Amino acid sequence: MIKMYLKSTLLFLCVITLISCKNKDSKQSNDTNTNVRKVINEASFEKGTFGYDKDFLQKNYKNTLVLESDDKKAILALSPELQGRVMTSSLNGNKGISFGWLNYDLIASKEIKEHINPTGGEERFWLGPEGGQYSIYFKPGKSFDFKNWYVPKVLDTEGFDVVEHNSNSAVFHKEMHLINYSGTKLDIDVNRKVSLLTKKQITDALQLKTEDFLVVAYETSNVVKNIGNADWKKESGLVSIWLLSMFTPSPETTIVVPIIEGAKSKLGIKVKDDYFGKVAGDRLKKTEQTIYFKADGASRGKIGISPARSTKFMGSYDAKNKTLTILEITAPNPTDSYVNSAWELQKKPYSGDVLNAYNDGPLEDGSQMGPFYELESSSPALALKVGKSYTHAQRIYHFKGKAEILNEIAKKTLKVSIDEINTAFK
Incomplete structure (x- = not known):
């Protein structure tokens, strides 16, 4: 009887061991398959695609948000850690071109720079003016040199x-x-909403x-919104x-x-082209109704359009990828005042521009932040009474x-054809 018991027990233990080994092997196999699928999935997105950038952003900013259309073609990546910034977008899902420029090296390094952290992003929220006696980027009494220029942390490294x-x-x-x-104190409340537009909204808006x-x-x-104790006035500085x-x-x-x-006698100059030294003539073309500006990231320069000259649109065309980008704002009132961002004590601090474009390029020492290019818009100077607010809306389209x-x-928004854009510098 004892021998039969021992024999049965031994047999039972052998069966349990075999089952355990089989389950372990099965678990290891499943884990291996999961890891292989994960590697294959991550490797499926090439650099330059939205999927690659989304994975990169989610790895480096844990709170990255994604907005997407029902068919998952139109898709955005947003970063609360970077002031609710639209980091990038795609019109063809994860495998589509990623439109926003990202500074991969800086983001991955986790380094915090002293003057500015140019992490990139397809649309970021800032406040103007950048320079002048009402600047929020220079401390009182400091000279207007780069060594004294600092982007406020609330616009640079602090989250929303x-x-x-x-x-x-x-x-x-x-x-x-x-x-x-x-020396004027400004107490400001900011609310920012990012909304993905449907195709119907797009076709209706642009007819x-x-x-x-x-x-x-x-x-x-x-x-x-002005949440301070004093009204914002021109003589003490507007943002x-x-x-x-x-x-x-x-x-x-x-x-x-x-x-x-x-x-010119009625509307002023067509374009301000001397923000960082005058833009070379072979990089900027002016006609009676259009300004063309090279966006090749090879020469640093910036242009600006005044409220008297601006329409509600500007944009860019990438002939290589055959994509058209449009920026839209509410049509400006030509009599409104706009802050002047020139790095100097200004005679006309409210003679600034509505629309700006920037092309990055090497600095004098050969270093370069990008390359990237920028499309920019500004609200009027905000003379807000205590408790009052102002809304500035901007739309970005990629087609x-x-x-x-x-x-x-292109003809409906920019008033020129694709052929005219392609031959502007030829």
Whole structure:
């Protein structure tokens, strides 16, 4: 009886051991398969695609948010850690081109720089003016040199709170307390909403006759409120809402800005082209109704369009990838005042621009931040009474489609054809 018991026990233990080994082998096999699938999935996105950038951002910013259309073609990546910034977008899902420029090395390094942290991003929230007696980037009494220029941390390294988030929109909030060059204290409440637009909203807004194209488009609604104890007045310094969009340049990308026609004596200059020294003539072309500016990331320069000359649109065309980018704002009032960002004590601190474009390039020492190019818009100077607010909205559209459809969109928004853009510098 004892022998039979021992024999049965031994047999039972052998069976248990075999089952255990089999389960262990099965678990290891499953783990291995999961890891292989994970590696294959991560490796499937090439650098330059939205999927690659999304994975990179989620690895480095744990709170990265994603907005996407029902068909998952139009998609955005947002960063609460970077002031509710739209980091990048795609019109063809994870495998589509990633439109926003990202500073991979700086982001991955986790380094915090002293003057500015140029992490990149397709649309960031800033405040103007950058220079002058009402600047919020220079401390009182300091000379207007780079060594004294600092982007406020609240616009650079501090995060915004997420108020709401769903599949097609997100709302961010932040309180800011700043002091300008003249010593004026500014207490500001900021609410920023990012909304992914549907195709119907896009075709209705631009009055297009077809939906036969790929597109990603979004609107940001940026509300600034005076929560201080004093009204904001011109004589003590006003701020403006300033939105800057960073994109990847190429030798085949051209910035296009339609302007209002008219005599210089009536409307002023067509374009301000001397922000960082005068832009070379072979990089900037002016006609009666259009400004063309090279966006190749090979020469540093910036241009600006005044409220008297600006329309509600500007954009760029990438001939290599055959993509058209449009920036849209509310049509400016030509009599409104805009802050002047020149790095000097200004005679006319409210003679600034509505629309700006920047092309990155090497500095004198050969170093370069990018390369990238920027499309920018600003609100009027905000003379807000205590408790009052102002909203500045901007829309960014990226289109890809048949030549005749892109041509229709370009003519409707930028007032020129794709052929005219392609031959502007030839």
